[in-house]
Amino acid sequence: MAMKGKNCVAIAADTRFGIQAQTVSTKFQKIFELGPRLYIGLAGLATDVQTVSERLKFRVNLYELRENRRVKPKTLLSVVSNLLYERRFGPYFVEPVIAGLDDVTSEPFVASLDLIGCPMVTEDFVVSGTCSEQMYGMCESVWSPDLDPDQLFEAISQALLNAADRDAVSGWGAVVHIIEKDKVTTRTLKARMD
Amino acid sequence: MECLIGIRGKDFVLLASDSVAGRSVVAMKKDHDKMFQLSSKLLMAVTGEGGDTVQFAEYIAKNIQLYRMRNGYDLSTKAAASFTRRNLADYLRSSTPYMVNLLIGGHDDNDGADLYYMDYLGSMVNLPFAVHGYGSFFTLSIMDRYYKEDMTKEQTLALLQRCIDEIHERFIVNLNSFKVKIIDKDGIHVLKDIRPTTKPPVEAEGTQQQQQLMDTA
Numbered sequence: 001m002a003m004k005g006k007n008c009v010a011i012a013a014d015t016r017f018g019i020q021a022q023t024v025s026t027k028f029q030k031i032f033e034l035g036p037r038l039y040i041g042l043a044g045l046a047t048d049v050q051t052v053s054e055r056l057k058f059r060v061n062l063y064e065l066r067e068n069r070r071v072k073p074k075t076l077l078s079v080v081s082n083l084l085y086e087r088r089f090g091p092y093f094v095e096p097v098i099a100g101l102d103d104v105t106s107e108p109f110v111a112s113l114d115l116i117g118c119p120m121v122t123e124d125f126v127v128s129g130t131c132s133e134q135m136y137g138m139c140e141s142v143w144s145p146d147l148d149p150d151q152l153f154e155a156i157s158q159a160l161l162n163a164a165d166r167d168a169v170s171g172w173g174a175v176v177h178i179i180e181k182d183k184v185t186t187r188t189l190k191a192r193m194d
Numbered sequence: 195m196e197c198l199i200g201i202r203g204k205d206f207v208l209l210a211s212d213s214v215a216g217r218s219v220v221a222m223k224k225d226h227d228k229m230f231q232l233s234s235k236l237l238m239a240v241t242g243e244g245g246d247t248v249q250f251a252e253y254i255a256k257n258i259q260l261y262r263m264r265n266g267y268d269l270s271t272k273a274a275a276s277f278t279r280r281n282l283a284d285y286l287r288s289s290t291p292y293m294v295n296l297l298i299g300g301h302d303d304n305d306g307a308d309l310y311y312m313d314y315l316g317s318m319v320n321l322p323f324a325v326h327g328y329g330s331f332f333t334l335s336i337m338d339r340y341y342k343e344d345m346t347k348e349q350t351l352a353l354l355q356r357c358i359d360e361i362h363e364r365f366i367v368n369l370n371s372f373k374v375k376i377i378d379k380d381g382i383h384v385l386k387d388i389r390p391t392t393k394p395p396v397e398a399e400g401t402q403q404q405q406q407l408m409d410t411a
Contacts (some may be wrong), residue, residue, distance in 0.1 A: 017317065019313065022330065022334070023318060024311065024321075024324070025311075025319040025321055027319075028319060044319075045315065046315070046317035047282075047283055047286065047313075047315040047316040047317040049317075050279065050283070050316070050317065050318065051283045051316070054280075069341055092289060118364070
């Protein structure tokens with residue numbers, strides 16, 4: 001999930017990699033950095049999470065080499081949408097969320113897409129995954145506009161932890177990135193490992 | 195019905211695979227080696243669809259060797275595993291996907307010992323210990339309990355013995371021998387096959403008395 005705050009954004013994910021009921025790894029990376037203040041989180045089939053992040057990094061690298069500047073969050077949304085829609089009739093089973101600050105204006109940005117690339121930009125938060133309904137409920141309760149970075153960290157952490165605890169296949173560890181104008185703070189949460 | 199076990203120790207990786215080669219309900223060969231050498235310090239254990247296993251393993255092994263020939267040095271474990279993952283993921287959505295699950299264990303000068311778990315869809319994870327197959331249901335909890343970082347070879351072999359004993363105890367399929375290999379800074383070493391510890395048969399309570407009655411009658 002990702003949330004907007006006052007001049008900052010936060011993105012968080014659990015770290016479980018499982019095959020149906022069996023948990024294989026508790027340190028699986030689902031959030032990837034595509035720029036100093038631009039992150040994408042991918043929920044869904046693990047192999048497609050890895051493939052899409054690799055292919056996306058390739059496209060972003062080429063973009064940055066050609067344009068000689070960093071990609072804007074809004075543009076990244078279009079790049080991901082294009083990548084996913086190319087596979088309209090044999091899609092990648094991922095649901096991305098994007099969180100970042102614009103490179104020039106430092107304006108916060110959050111967005112999400114479905115597995116075939118339908119983009120959705122919101123003013124508050126975005127969620128994706130098996131416990132998306134639980135996350136919607138939690139986010140709606142804990143989020144309010146213009147939270148500062150520390151309040152935003154508390155809000156997104158509580159939202160993720162409690163939503164994941166109500167889903168049998170989510171959880172087993174969590175990681176949160178708080179993206180501000182001058183720094184990115186990454187914290188691993190102490191989560192229920194069950 | 196096949197089982198692959200991998201455990202990372204202090205600067206080495208231990209890979210074990212069951213040695214039964216079966217088709218349907220028949221055990222065709224009891225001393226089959228499911229591990230393929232990719233390079234001097236890279237080993238891949240493979241299970242899955244018959245044919246796919248050997249074809250895919252040899253394809254990857256030859257490509258790793260080609261890289262070495264072209265560039266003069268070996269690929270790192272992480273790079274070789276990523277290359278393997280890319281191939282599996284690319285073939286997944288083709289008309290000829292490979293149905294193989296694998297464990298890649300290797301040793302680098304830079305990163306030390308590494309163990310990678312990969313399933314047939316191409317999801318890859320770096321793990322301290324990993325198991326493929328039904329055996330995973332019996333052994334992962336044992337490893338969660340007894341595994342520690344930086345174990346010695348003896349400790350790792352003891353842990354492996356525990357796992358194999360549990361599989362022998364509770365898994366309905368008889369996997370009674372495992373091929374074991376270790377990869378460390380000096381290369382790949384083949385160890386002796388490991389079998390489950392034989393325990394004396396447990397007699398049910400009444401049978402001794404029954405036997406005595408039968409003898410006297």
